[in-house]
Amino acid sequence: MRFDASFVKGALPEATIVQAFFPDEAQFSVDTRTTKHGDIFIALSGAARDAHDFLSDALNNGATGLIIAESHKQKLQAFKQELHNKLIITVPDTLQALIRMAVAWRSQFSYPVVAITGSVGKTSTKEMVAHILTLNGNSFVASYGNQNTKIGLSLNMLRMREHHQMAVFEIGINKRGEMVELVRMVNPTTALITGIGHTHMEGLGSLADIAGEKRDVFKYFTQESIGIINGDQAVLASVGYAHPVIKFGTKTTNQIQARKIHITPEKITFTLKIYKEKYPIEINNVHEGAIFNALAATAITHLLGVPHATIIKGIQTPPVIAGRFERRQLKSKKGIIINDCYNANPESMKAALLAFQKIDTQACKIAVLGDMLELGMNSPFWHRQLGRFLRKVPSLQRVILVGEMMQWAKKTIPVHVQATVVPTWKDAVKHLEDTLREESLILVKGSRGMGLTNLVNEISHAPAQTPSS
DSSP: OOOSHHHHHHHOTTOEEEEOOOOSSOEEESOTTTOOTTEEEEOOBOSSOBGGGGHHHHHHTTOSEEEEEGGGGGGGGGGTTTTTTOEEEEESOHHHHHHHHHHHHHTTOOSOEEEEEOSSOHHHHHHHHHHHHHHTTOOEEEOOTTOOSHHHHHHHHTTOOTTOSEEEEEOOOOSTTHHHHHHHHHOOSEEEEOOOOSOSHHHHOSHHHHHHHHHGGGTTOOTTOEEEEETTOHHHHTSOOSSOEEEEESSTTOSEEEEEEEEOSSOEEEEEEETTEEEEEEESOOOTHHHHHHHHHHHHHHHTTOOHHHHHHHHHSOOOOTTSSEEEEBSSSSEEEEEOOSOOOHHHHHHHHHHHHHOOOSSEEEEEEEOOOSOGGGHHHHHHHHHHHGGGOTTOOEEEEESSTHHHHHTTSOTTSEEEEESSHHHHHHHHHHHOOSOEEEEEEOOGGGOHHHHHHHHBOOOSSOOOO
């Protein structure tokens, strides 16, 4: 299975192969900042920038080929010398070309393809599955980071190879009808829904609407396909499916269960049931979400035939994932920052705060909370609810609220909590620097669009190891 002229002509009959210098092993890139030597650079045109303006950067970084739009073909005249022995393909639309190549490439493989979606825990579950498969010695391809859009999925599908035994892809959506488009591309043989929460409500609607859109991950399933769902949620479990379904959760009706859960200030222990088999589990994490990530990963890897002993080892030694309750050392002060700012919705915000409450420490507890975005017209309600919820975090001494919507949260915050509202992450950094005078434990949580990752990087040391992908 090669990326060659025959494949291109089959996948993209309207393409023109200007120069046919096909590499032995094709890798693809759409971002000049991450383009590596040997990559084929696909120039996408976006709302903010057009990658055709950065062809020189791609070539300087060692791109072995270019796929560009026919309308930009004249730009090749500026790089005559640099294009020696390079693959050059022109197409009417580069985004559509990327997607169609990915779909055609994926169609060549018959091994299991797992899709993971849901409102929370997609990346954490995917990374844990990858960790378990690595421990088991499997050859597989898994999505890099949180690449779960059309572009990200296409790039990862093009990484599939004949020697792989399986593929694991993360799927994210933020508008109606998008799931159907993505699963048509990926054509998964197995899919899992981690859970349903109040996310992307502007584009997806109510909780029931969100659940309906997520369930479309099973849209093209047959009797041979197997779906995996969070059996604790009625919006998923009470629905009839036309294909076999495995359920995970804490209820006894689930095939994969967590029973006798005990959360201490240092760890979580529970009994894992995989159908009739029982195993004691201990995880050095106080976030309840770790339980459901472990159950979801167990369901997938059990279905993929991984021995239970390897699954147990994997979920008890989970990988560290940036932005998901990740601990870092502060730079200039004594203390720890918990980076949980990959994204936020009402459910994940509450879960993070409850986990923060469970940590036993003498340090001053401070929370930096950013706006929860894309909640639609009910956004003021959910932010007021967040303020009220802080009553369940009595150990919290100070909170810095970042963003316009957090003005609503401030109105309902308990009187014993010192609360300050600032407009941006930069203002939050300044406020922290002015007030940190003692050992502190800081939780940072907010929607990705609030830029709180910048705050984390500004005041803390980078982790010693980068998360696996």
